[in-house]
Amino acid sequence: MRLFNALALLPVLALLTAAPLCAEVTFGASGEEREPFRRQQWRVPSPEADIAAHALLFRPAGAGPFRLAVIAHASTQNVLRRAQMPQPEYRALAAFLVARGFAVLVPERLGHGATGGRYVEDQGGCDEADYARSGRATADEILRALKFLRKQDFIRKDAAIVIGHSAGGWGALALANADPNAVAAIVAFAPGRGGHANDEPNRICAPHTLLAAVAEFGKAARIPVTWLVAANDSYFAPALSQRMADAFRTTGGNALFHTLPAVGSEGHWMIETEAGVKAASSELARALNPSRPVATKKP
8 A cells, every 4th residue: 555655646746846847948037026125036047957946036125236145945855845845935034134235045956846856966865875965966056046146237246145054054065165255155054964864853864974074075165154053953953063063174164163042942943033043143244244255275
């Protein structure tokens, strides 16, 4: 019976993850500006030439040019949950950033929600988890969206910020090897992969592999990172997150690590809430305005 049910789900999953049918892929604005914060649907490049990634853009009043903030969302290894994922907004965080003069892009990556397509960030099973490859795949998607927005007249060409959450934060760490003149800082909220293994709180899939991968990211890092985790995060608890940040720094990465107060019943999702943004506001504000781009090592 279980096999029958699984087979019955295959056509549904195929439809959910299929690339949108369209004669031609176009990028840019795909809807009217609306409230709040000039909220607008956009399409941005993805690693698949025939798929435009769905995205939301928020921005201040006026013509700009504005500094750009790209928010990289969380993910899951569960194919059905990914396919059913609603468009990520991070509205409280976007409001915080727009109020400080940023245009904010929230791209939806391949294999998620309305964007569809294949999931290029797959980490594999616990025994063969490839967290480094997964993080680089996420970083590539973030960078494609960022580069496209930097070509717009209302966006500054320098001093962009990348803010990543969970798997999106893991990709942001992998992106720390980018040009520090283009990306001024990275903020990672509870970055990692393999948390809640088998849906169990505080269980990590192959933590030794996770630590080795983050050390690899630190070795190539050129952009300063602000690493934040809530005290009640059960995906990547403060003790593990501290070990990861230490591994990133030991190989040359520049990271400021902070444990924030407990927020809600599960701190891993804090940055999706107004209370979470408020708790992180001081550290966020410091990260958004570095005195100048800082490289941790020469190119």
